Amino acid sequence: MNPGPVSSAYSEGGEMVSSEQAIIMKLHSVQGQNILAICDKELLGRTFEWGDVGFLVSRGFYGGEEVPTDLMIRTALQCTSINAIGSACIHALVEAGIVDREAIVYINDVPHCQVYCI
Numbered sequence: 001m002n003p004g005p006v007s008s009a010y011s012e013g014g015e016m017v018s019s020e021q022a023i024i025m026k027l028h029s030v031q032g033q034n035i036l037a038i039c040d041k042e043l044l045g046r047t048f049e050w051g052d053v054g055f056l057v058s059r060g061f062y063g064g065e066e067v068p069t070d071l072m073i074r075t076a077l078q079c080t081s082i083n084a085i086g087s088a089c090i091h092a093l094v095e096a097g098i099v100d101r102e103a104i105v106y107i108n109d110v111p112h113c114q115v116y117c118i
Helices: 069-076 087-095
Strands: 023-030 033-040 047-050 053-056 065-067 081-085 105-107 110-116
Touching: 023 069, 023 087, 033 069, 033 087, 065 069, 069 087, 081 087, 087 110
Parallel strands: 033 081
Antiparallel strands: 023 033, 023 065, 047 053, 081 110, 105 110
């Protein structure tokens, strides 16, 4: 099953616009691993379709607390994996050098990335 192409560019224009949007963060600890779920606040609870696949920005996984960007970055630097969706949080992760632009995919024009420390 191939749901179709996904853009891997940073943005259509080659740059991502900085945003003052609220960021929601939730830290999960599983078997000694710190997994950070981050999303832009307005995406929480929404479902995005990509071919036959639905991507739910669930409150159970992403629904933590609203945090300032600097706290999100400090927390991300201490995690073994990061799952992020939304332009504000991903812009901050790119600017901090945590996410490479080539690692970003777009689901219905919404940027998403996953980071794993090996």
